[in-house]
Amino acid sequence: MPEFTVPPVVAEPPVGGLADIVYDHAAEDPERVALARKVDDRWQDVTSAQFRDEVMAIAKGLLAQGVRFNDRVAIMSRTRYEWTLFDFALWSIGAQPVPIYPTSSAEQVCWMLHDAGVSAAVVEHEDHAMTIGSVVDRLPLLRQLWQLDRDCVGELMAAGAHIEDEVVHRHRLAVTPDSPATIIYTSGTTGRPKGCVITHANFIFESDTVVTRWEPVFRAKRDDEVCTLLFLPLAHVFGRMVEVAAIRGRVKLGHQPNLSAAALLPDLAAFKPTFILAVPYIFEKVFHAARRKAEAEGKLGPFDKAVDVAVRYADAAEGRAFGTSSGPSPALRVQHQLFEKLVYSKVREAMGGRIRHAMSGGSAMERRLGLFFAGAGVTIYEGYGLTESTAAATANPPEQTRYGTVGLPIPGTTVHIAEDGEVWLRGGQIFSGYLNNPKATEEVLRDGWLATGDLGALDEDGYLTITGRKKEILVTSGGKSVSPIPLEERVRAHPLVAQCIAVGNDRPYIAALVTLDPEAIDHWLQMRGKRKMSPADLVRDPDLETEIRRAVVAANTIVSQAESIRTFRILAGQFSEEHGLLTPSLKLKRKAIEKAYANEVEALYHA
Template sequence: MSSIPSLLRDRIAATPDAEAYRTPSHDGWTSLSWREVGERVRRLALGLAEIGAGPGTRVAILSSTRLEWILADLAVLSTGAATTTIYPSNTAAESAFIVTDSGSTIVIAEDDDQVAKLRSVQKELPDVTRVVVIDGTPSDDGWVVPLGSLDGGGSEGGEGGDGGDGGDYDAMVDAIAQDDLATLIYTSGTTGRPKGVELTHDNWLYAGAAVRELDLISGDDLHFLWLPLSHSFGKLLQVVMIDIGVPTAVDGRLDRIAENLGALRPTFMAAAPRIFEKIHNTVAATVQREGGAKLRIFGWARRTGLRVVRARQRGVAVPLTTRVEYALADRLVFAKLRERFGGRIRFFISGSAPLSRDIAEFFDAAGLTILEGYGLTETSAGSFLNRPETVKFGTVGPPLPGTRVRIADDGEVLVGGRGVMRGYHGLPEETAAALEDGWLHTGDIGELDPEGRLSITDRKKELIKTSGGKYVAPTYLEGRIKAACPYVSHVFVHGDRRNYCTALVTLDMDVVRPWAEAEGLPAEAEALREHPRMREEVAKAVDQVNAGEAGYATVKKFAILSEDFTVESGELTPSLKIRRKVVEERHGAVLDAFYDGA
């Protein structure tokens, strides 16, 4: 095979009637077979070709995660064009930059709100000939057309040459080469201007084949996909499921994740660490609020589970008495937690940002092992992944088959292999710097253990160097504090060129509010943040983390902010990483006050 569309065609030929996707409907969930997916992709591809999509062109998708995103992407690729991804949370100005910088001439938008965003910057989009709206209203001037008008194009003959336009479709697919551009993904970036990462069909084909070689999943699994398909992690999962033939339930609504897990009963799901932190904190806060016997049993079960997990991590035998206690803890506590997620989860996968060891250990104790992985947009999202049988918390596992790694003299992680990007779009100097000596310079600091598993300690550019010359990894401390206090949403550790470290803390009001109301405390963040009880809860977590750190790496002071960091405020990237410079600039007065007189 030479392309993602040819991979899809092979999948249809191998398992035409097997379930491919499951999508929400008014009375539950509706399934599509691989054959039905192929028919819809073929018709949509022919419709897109009629309005100008083809080799050398780019089509942008501005939508949340849904079945139509996947169908549109596969159709765009089938024409020989490349897909440019845009987060639905991007502003009009950000969207205009991506569309113009990528040279996209067609935009597929989710709804009227996204179309309105494009309309507001239409003068900046002179090369956009058509906007295709998934759920929305066509325009009188012909600039906006409904997706259905394209999806109905072509004949109703079977896919892949069964009649009608099948020959035209096959000819388009056959003309695509492995090295052709498939995807332009703009790095959201914690600093600086976004760069368009050019990923070829071969980049994605490698990633799919590498995961298949691990033999982790099969057609008997059910994958639940909610991650943004605008992000490389979501796109990787899309390709992997086609390669292996795994049915995928697709629903990008974050507020439905817990409900969908219970209803769908998937066997695995990928997520960013923030989702696992949220689940952990909700559970911990609930039992704390209930108190009494439930809190004592939960605490005992957790301690028992952690003894088992840590013994397994050290490779030592678990004593018989501990095994008996753990079986009871599982029946009383952990089995109920697994049932909330449908009762069939074999493992979770975590990527996009560092996962706290404390969170990983808690989930493993509950029989919900999280396999942490690592990769960049520049490496097609997947480069390293823990394996279920050899998972090592605190590491992102060994490299995927075919990925090369070495550690530079300054500790930077360098990656090579077929998954590495072609380059940054229109930025030859940045491309040359990133791909120096044939290795991708990741910008991350890490080390390899004797078994070849990689540990990421921090971003090269984000390490804090105190005025005393000591280096501190802020994301490590941030993750530990979040895990130690269920009421915390985000933590921002500061201290570069300062004489000690401090922190900004935001509250997870979904978790805090029930606790505050039960305790007779103010239920609003502004009133709660300076309340002695609230500060006491956060201080306990900070002190707990500080107890295990060297003096220079401890947090000496903290402030609780009245508002959480969000994507909309610009303090988080769309993949939920903290934009450190934005936070420092926005809260500079608070940070400076920590050091007054110091």
């Protein structure tokens, strides 16, 4: 069976834990700017010495309040500076943070806190405190609850002021690489969330490998400060890896808690990151916003031409990197230069102006979108990983990015394709198992290999393409097996589409439910001189149906006729996390959606 290994570029850590780097950096270069925090809408620098002092003060406060070595402490918050502070303070005393998505329901919170045996919790605000309060009678081990918006940071610092620094250092030096660093719960697309036990060694191997191998991303030019704005949820393994990699890699780190374009774009403009790490959804949003702006200004024709030139330019540059072409032609280079000032620089300006690199994960990115950004001067390195692999297991290398794939194994990692097409992984970042769940651990860990549940293929150069999930394969009544993900992603590439789910298990053919992007729809109506409609009227609009049909026809070009979407239904609402139809990482809960929309699904087969 196909298998590909990339040799390691970092050694596995012989001693120590994640907190050590905070104290080492402060001793080596106390005045270096390590982070930035937003205070009264202004970004304030935090030096490595200031960060160390705050981490130490929180660590002492935690000890004073009864948190002990190996205790587990939940953190339920959006992405903000204090989360990173608590992570490193807890690691300083050998405790284990347990991240909880801020949108989790009371039942989900109760399950995770009970399963992890959490003894204390940090929450962001009153609503989170009330969520935990509503189930506290079922959590006998929970002794403390601290609230960020009620200055629990100041409260803890004061509580631990009498404790000597040496007490914290004794705890920190007792941490070993194989000590559990955190318990991260899977998003639960197929059942109850499972707690992944991730060690200090897992995080150190993963982050140091990424920083070393992707040096162009994590190292600045002379006199240019390298920095990143973290807006991924810190409750997700990808965001957590970014946090650790930034601290270890001496990258100035800022936090942004709100993923909406209205909040994110002004902070990108003010913070001016040199690179970002995001999910494809963010890059799609940036692209569609730029295209809508061009259309509103009557410049859609030139914008679309600029997109085509960027895609062809990046495609030719990719060919040169792999030795299959001589690169962009002189005529193409002239066209590309023309659009640099008119279009590409403005797209980069919307992301702060200094971004030249980005990393993308969480779900697949369409090849054309990756090529567009590369042609516009922002190279996006797409990767693949799971909570169980401490984020990235594969990623596209800087010198040879193959768009539309998730890249090569990161150094020190082996990718193996099993007989049934399942992707298996082995490396220093693979987790040690599920908490309190030996049966589930045995199902995925096999002689050092992680069986991912994802289906994929390796090309002749070792680049991985993910083709679907084993548990999400649709089997029609005619016996045809269909992976829905490529179809759904192609439909979702249309600017008016927010979400798409393919259905067809035990049915005669594949069909789809489609939801709409409200911002894009408002723009579409305005540009066509149409009045604003109720959702019920909108989904029956023949022009809109024609637009969505185009997206479905485009998706069908990538599959055989037996696998194609034969019919679809446009829905008036969106699949939301609040209604239990999405995981916190925005993955579709297929069974829940099919149950919630059972009548609509039935109608697709009895029209």
